[in-house]
Amino acid sequence: MASTTSATAHPQARPLLALPTELILQIVAHLAVDNKGLCSLARTCKTLQPLCEDHIYTTIELLSTSNLRDIIEAFARRPERIEVVQTLKILYRFHNGLAATSEERQLFNACVAQMKKLRHWHVESPYDNFKWERGGHEWVEQDMEEFRKALEKASLHTGQALLEDVGMAQLETLTLHSHGAHSDFWELDGFHCLFRHPRLRYLHVSSFSLPADLPELEPYASTTPLTTLIFDECELTIKSLGRILRTPKSLKHLTLGENVANIVRTKGVSPQLTPAPRATLDALVPVAHSLESLTHFDPSWMTRNDLELNLRPVKFGGNGMRDFHQLKYLDCDPCSFFHKDIILTRGLAPPNLETLRLRRPRHHYNDFFDALPQRDPYIAIDTLKTLEFVQPADCRTIVATPRYVCDADRLKERHEYAYKLYKQGINTKIYMELHIKHGLIPPYLHGEKVPVLLCVYDAMEVGFHRIIVDEPKDDEDSQIKSEVHSDSESIGDAEVSAKEGVLPETDQLGQADILRLKNEVRRAITLARTQDRRSMHYYFDADEDEGEDAPDEQDDIHDDYTFMDDDDEVDAEDEDALDEEILGSLGADVFDEWETDDDDMLDVD
Numbered sequence: 001m002a003s004t005t006s007a008t009a010h011p012q013a014r015p016l017l018a019l020p021t022e023l024i025l026q027i028v029a030h031l032a033v034d035n036k037g038l039c040s041l042a043r044t045c046k047t048l049q050p051l052c053e054d055h056i057y058t059t060i061e062l063l064s065t066s067n068l069r070d071i072i073e074a075f076a077r078r079p080e081r082i083e084v085v086q087t088l089k090i091l092y093r094f095h096n097g098l099a100a101t102s103e104e105r106q107l108f109n110a111c112v113a114q115m116k117k118l119r120h121w122h123v124e125s126p127y128d129n130f131k132w133e134r135g136g137h138e139w140v141e142q143d144m145e146e147f148r149k150a151l152e153k154a155s156l157h158t159g160q161a162l163l164e165d166v167g168m169a170q171l172e173t174l175t176l177h178s179h180g181a182h183s184d185f186w187e188l189d190g191f192h193c194l195f196r197h198p199r200l201r202y203l204h205v206s207s208f209s210l211p212a213d214l215p216e217l218e219p220y221a222s223t224t225p226l227t228t229l230i231f232d233e234c235e236l237t238i239k240s241l242g243r244i245l246r247t248p249k250s251l252k253h254l255t256l257g258e259n260v261a262n263i264v265r266t267k268g269v270s271p272q273l274t275p276a277p278r279a280t281l282d283a284l285v286p287v288a289h290s291l292e293s294l295t296h297f298d299p300s301w302m303t304r305n306d307l308e309l310n311l312r313p314v315k316f317g318g319n320g321m322r323d324f325h326q327l328k329y330l331d332c333d334p335c336s337f338f339h340k341d342i343i344l345t346r347g348l349a350p351p352n353l354e355t356l357r358l359r360r361p362r363h364h365y366n367d368f369f370d371a372l373p374q375r376d377p378y379i380a381i382d383t384l385k386t387l388e389f390v391q392p393a394d395c396r397t398i399v400a401t402p403r404y405v406c407d408a409d410r411l412k413e414r415h416e417y418a419y420k421l422y423k424q425g426i427n428t429k430i431y432m433e434l435h436i437k438h439g440l441i442p443p444y445l446h447g448e449k450v451p452v453l454l455c456v457y458d459a460m461e462v463g464f465h466r467i468i469v470d471e472p473k474d475d476e477d478s479q480i481k482s483e484v485h486s487d488s489e490s491i492g493d494a495e496v497s498a499k500e501g502v503l504p505e506t507d508q509l510g511q512a513d514i515l516r517l518k519n520e521v522r523r524a525i526t527l528a529r530t531q532d533r534r535s536m537h538y539y540f541d542a543d544e545d546e547g548e549d550a551p552d553e554q555d556d557i558h559d560d561y562t563f564m565d566d567d568d569e570v571d572a573e574d575e576d577a578l579d580e581e582i583l584g585s586l587g588a589d590v591f592d593e594w595e596t597d598d599d600d601m602l603d604v605d
Contacts, residue, residue, distance in 0.1 A: 017047060017048075024048075025051065028041070028048070028051045028054075028055065029055070031055070032055040035056055038055055038056050042056065050080070053078070053081055053084065057081045057084045057085055058085065058086050058087065059085075059088075060085055060087070060088050060089070062088075062090050062092060062108075063091050064093055065092050065095075065101040065104065068101065068104040068107075068108050071108065072104065072108055072111070075111050082111050082114050082115055083114070083115065083116050083117060084117060085115045085117065086117050086118060086119045087118075087121075088112065088115065088118055088120070088122070089121075089122040089123075089446075090112075090122070090123045091122065091124050091447075093126060094126045094127060094129075094131050094134075098126055098127075098135060099134075099138065102138055102142060105142070105143055106142060106143070106146065110146070112146075112147070112167070113146065113149070113168070114167045115168065116165060116166065116167055116170065118167065118170060119170055119171060119172045119173070120171075120172065120173045121168075121173070121174050121175070122174075122175040122446075123147065123174075123175070123176050123178070124178075124445050125139050125143075125144075125177060125178045125179055126139070127139050127179060128178070128179055128445060129445070130184070132179045132180070132181075132183070132184070133182075136179055136180075136181065137182060140178065140180060140186060144178055144186070148190050148193065150168050151168060151171075151191075151193045151194065152190065153166055153167070153168075154168040154169045154171065154197065154198075155196040155197050155198070156198055156220055156224070157196075162198055169199065170199055171197060171199055171200055172199055172200060172201050173200075173202040174194070174203050174205075175204040175205075176204070177205075177206045177207065177232075177443055178206075179207055184207060185207050185208060185209045185262075186208045186209070187208065187209055188208050188209065188211060188240075189211075191208070192214050192216050192217055195217055195220070195226070195247045196217070196223070196247065198223075198225075200224065200226055201225050201226060201227050201228065202227070203226060203230065204230040204232060205230070205232065206231075206234065206257075206442075206443035207232070207234065207262065207443060208235070210235060210236055210240040211237065212239060213237075213239045213240055213243065214239075214240045214244065217243040217244065217246065217247055218243065220246075220247050221246045221247060221286075222246070222247070222248070222249050223247060223249070224247050224248050224249065225249060225250075227248070227250065227251060227252045227253065228251075228252065228254075229244075229248070229251060229254050229255070230253075230254075230255040230257065231255060231257045232255070232257045232442060233257055233259055233261060233262055233297075233442050234257060234258065234259065235258075235259055235270070235272075236256065236258055236272050236273065237272060238272060238273065238276055238280055238283050241256075241280075241283045242284075242286070245283060245286045245287050246286045249290075250289075251290055251291060252291060252293070252326075254291060254294050254295070255294075255296075255297075256273060256294070256296045257295075257297040257442070258271060258298055258299055259299060260297050260442070261362075261442050262441065263299070263302075269299050269302045269303055270299070271298055271299045271300040271303065273296065273337065274298055274335065274336055274337040277316075277337040277341050278316065278317075278318075281318075281320070281321070284324075288321075288323045288324045289323075290326055291327050292326050292327060292328055292329065293327070293329035294329070294330050294331070294338070295330075296332040296333065296336045296338055298332065298333045298335060298336040298337075300333070300335045300336065301334075301361055301364060316345070316348060319347075319348065320342050320345065320347070320348025321338075321342055321350045322347075322348065322349075322350070322351055324351075325350070325351055325352055326352070327350040327352065328352055328353060328354040328355065329354065329355045329357070330350070330353060330355070330356050331357040331359060332357075332358065332359065333358070333360070333361060334358050339358065343356065343377060343378070346377070346380050352383050353384055354385045355384075355385065355386040355388065356378065356384060356387055357388040357390060358387075358388070359390040359433075362433075362435070367393075368390075369391055369404060369405050369410060369456075370410060372389065375417060375420055378421065378426065379420070379421065379424045379426070384426050385425065385426060385427065386426065386427050386428075387421060387426050387427070387428050387429070388428075388429045388431065389428075389429070389431065390433050390453070391430065391431065391432055391433065393432050393433065393434055393435065394438045395434055395435060395529065396438060400432065400434060401525075402519075402521040402522040402525065403518070405432065405456050406456075406518035408514050411509060412508070414428075415459070415462065415507060415508070415509050416507045418457075418459035418462075419459075419464055419507030420507075422460075427458070427459050427460045428457070428458075428459040429455060429457065429459070430456055431453050431454060431456065432454045432456050432521075432525075433451045433452070433454075434451060434452045434453075434454055434528055434529075435451045436451075436452065436528070436529060452528040454521075454524045454528060455524075457517070462513070462517065464505050464506060464507060465503040465504065466503055466506060466508075466510065466513070468509075468510045469510065
């Protein structure tokens with residue numbers, strides 16, 4: 001009787017397994033975003049365990065070395081887990097006992113080399129931010145070397161068949177932030193295998209020095225599928241750059257980030273590309289047929305204080321960038337040769353350029369809020385549709401206040417400037433690159449507060465159709481004042497077709513427009529500072545030591561400014577109070593950026 005009952009109950013004991021395989025797989029996939037749920041399901045039986053673990057081990061993020069022992073033991077119990085990893089982030093944070101974890105790190109690195117399905121890999125040295133003097137040589141000589149060997153094995157080799165069944169053979173994206181054994185920058189050396197990978201499409205590397213030449217790459221011209229290449233704070237050399245750019249079949253996005261910020265300790269100001277524009281263009285020729293966007297971070301402005309005021313283009317014997325037919329986006333410093341030699345010279349710009357972004361260096365003595373460059377060279381580019389200006393601003397300086405950005409005279413001049421471009425079919429945008437944590441510099445690592453890009457002026461949004469009526473002198477006449485605000489409201493291009501017969505076209509702004517734009521900028525700045533409460537707690541605790549009152553101050557700012565209506569009026573005294581409170585909310589006085597160079601150059605948490 002007992003055996004009959006047991007036999008009858010057995011099918012009901014595990015009803016899930018009685019379902020068709022396709023349904024079971026869908027149920028497991030539905031839990032893919034819930035690792036705890038998957039772990040619970042995996043413990044129920046051996047049949048479901050491997051199905052669940054295919055999702056559990058798909059993504060691994062290591063934020064601390066304290067997790068290493070557990071993951072190593074898990075891999076040792078079931079080596080099949082290694083082969084299902086598709087996304088790996090090695091983001092160990094520095095701690096005083098980090099050197100003692102070297103053996104565990106090497107055991108885990110051996111597993112990394114066996115990850116055959118790995119597609120997305122992000123690696124950051126825990127010794128970054130000037131901690132490499134406290135054991136960073138072990139990271140370079142051991143961890144980085146193991147990574148290099150694994151990448152080398154998966155890379156292309158002349159005269160050898162491609163190895164498909166090895167670790168990292170399927171790698172598609174790689175972000176690698178490291179340093180040298182005894183310096184801020186690491187030598188490329190054998191890591192030229194990065195540019196020989198048969199599957200890699202996205203590569204972001206920082207803080208390395210290229211050798212004078214890379215002849216090892218010569219046999220691999222047009223062999224890789226790389227489409228995005230980002231050099232971030234790197235010591236570039238033109239000849240090696242040319243070798244690297246010959247390897248992709250069709251590179252679309254390129255960032256040439258020279259060493260701009262890390263020039264205090266081991267490196268000086270040494271621009272490589274702008275002083276040699278012809279040679280640099282020759283190095284870029286291999287990607288001319290495919291390149292769609294190009295960004296250049298250039299330290300040239302630091303070599304001469306008057307460089308931007310005396311921009312003398314080099315007279316090219318050739319046709320500049322006229323062969324870059326796919327290039328539609330260019331982002332550079334005004335002192336970069338891409339701007340001063342190519343853009344400012346008629347007939348040398350890319351023939352299909354649509355967006356030009358000029359990015360002011362963080363510590364430059366001029367700013368785009370106060371003055372914009374001559375517009376004529378940009379009007380001469382027939383295909384240009386958008387002209388953008390990016391102005392960095394430390395949140396503790398007057399440049400990051402609405403009163404400065406939207407000063408009436410500045411705003412009127414800005415709008416008149418944009419109107420001339422608008423008549424040629426070019427939209428003007430101005431951005432504030434707000435640096436909330438002033439001590440951080442590129443390359444930005446995991447968890448660091450990166451600058452926030454805020455649009456503080458968009459000509460198409462502000463519009464050029466309005467009736468300008470002088471503000472009445474009698475403030476008691478509220479009805480007239482209300483009409484003035486109504487008549488001088490801006491109108492964007494989307495509404496022009498319906499109202500252009502009513503509102504005339506003009507390059508002027510009314511007082512109501514200026515007030516509205518200033519309030520919009522105030523709200524944007526305030527929101528950027530308060531939207532991440534956790535980061536603000538970190539900011540106060542780490543840098544300003546404001547104590548327990550600091551978060552309350554942030555609440556006050558949010559309440560006071562975030563919900564200001566477009567029609568709210570602020571007189572001069574109130575405006576001073578608002579801007580001073582925005583500055584004071586971070587516990588710092590207004591100061592000259594140049595007086596804090598030493599602090600700003602230190603990339604510390």
